[in-house]
Amino acid sequence: MKVANPKAGETANVMLNASSDSGPRVVNIGLPASVGGTVILENGLPVTYDYMGQMPTLLWRQDNGIAKFGVLNITETALLASDVGVSVSTWTNxxxxxxxxxxxxxxxxxxxxxxxxxxxxxxxxxxxxxxxxxxxxxxxxxxxxxxxxxxxxxxxxxxxxxxxxxxxxxxxxxxxxxxxxxxxQSPYIYHQDGTVDKVDGFKIGRDSYLEQSGMIHTIDR
Structure with missing residues (x-):
């Protein structure tokens, strides 16, 4: 059996920018992470140390100021970032x-x-x-x-x-x-044959019932 020892940044096959065209995709591997999603490193340091204040995927975007871009797998992330998950490693120009x-x-x-x-x-x-x-x-x-x-x-x-x-x-x-x-939250009606119909008053993929007022009403039972 031949065992390969790949270099950092060459071992993770992760589809980036799938949910955002300017930021990395949040990769859920089923284990808890302390960053609220994908770890993002900039010049070897996390873009944020407290994701409760700002999420890493919001404070970092793929822009013209980046000179080098790479992806680290779970093992590399544990060694370099002391966290669990897949990470994105970038270097500023x-x-x-x-x-x-x-x-x-x-x-x-x-x-x-x-x-x-x-x-x-x-x-x-x-x-x-x-x-x-x-x-x-x-x-x-x-x-x-x-x-x-x-x-x-x-x-x-x-x-x-x-x-x-x-x-x-x-x-x-x-x-x-x-x-x-x-x-x-965009409601629609899903049928057993895989087809969908719109709910009256809602355009599929265009209307939502949460952002219209900015308020959430709860009932204390």
Missing amino acids: RGTDKTKGTVSFTTNSFGLLRGDVGISGPLKNNWFYSASAFINMDPGTFRSNISTFLDKTQIYKGVINKKYNRGQIGVQYKYAYSEGISTK
């Missing part, structure tokens, strides 16, 4: 030998507004810089009376980096703020 810039804008028929800008280049004496800005205003496919956008996210990053013959040292500043509505 720390500067380039020549000045480079990237700009992207995304929209759709629902009114999505997403801008992503990145620039990097050299300074003097082996000093380099990079800066990026990611803004996402996504109304989703559900109408809501309490918010125009179901996902409002801003991420700004700036890096100053010094490269040596045997290493590098740098400082990064990152500002990330995200708010949104993640719970979406």
Whole structure:
């Protein structure tokens, strides 16, 4: 029997961006995790240490400020992040030998507004810089009376980096703020033959009965 010893980042076969076109998919492996979902590392550190304040999948997005992207399996995540599950490992752009810039804008028929800008280049004496800005205003496919956008996210990053013959040292500043509505109940009628019909007053995949008022009424029995 031949046993392979794959390198980190080459052992996990995980479909990313399946539930979000700008963030990693939450992978549930049936074991409890302390991050509320998929572990996300940025420059070797978790993007957040307290997922009750902000979820990792909200404070990190796949933007033009990322230079390297990889996926770590359960064993690698346990060793590098001290957590259970599959993790995403990313490295910020720390500067380039020549000045480079990237700009992207995304929209759709629902009114999505997403801008992503990145620039990097050299300074003097082996000093380099990079800066990026990611803004996402996504109304989703559900109408809501309490918010125009179901996902409002801003991420700004700036890096100053010094490269040596045997290493590098740098400082990064990152500002990330995200708010949104993640719970979406869209009722429909499911039949035994696999077909579905809409409930009166609800468009399938478009209407929800939770976000319209922003309030949940409970009954004390």
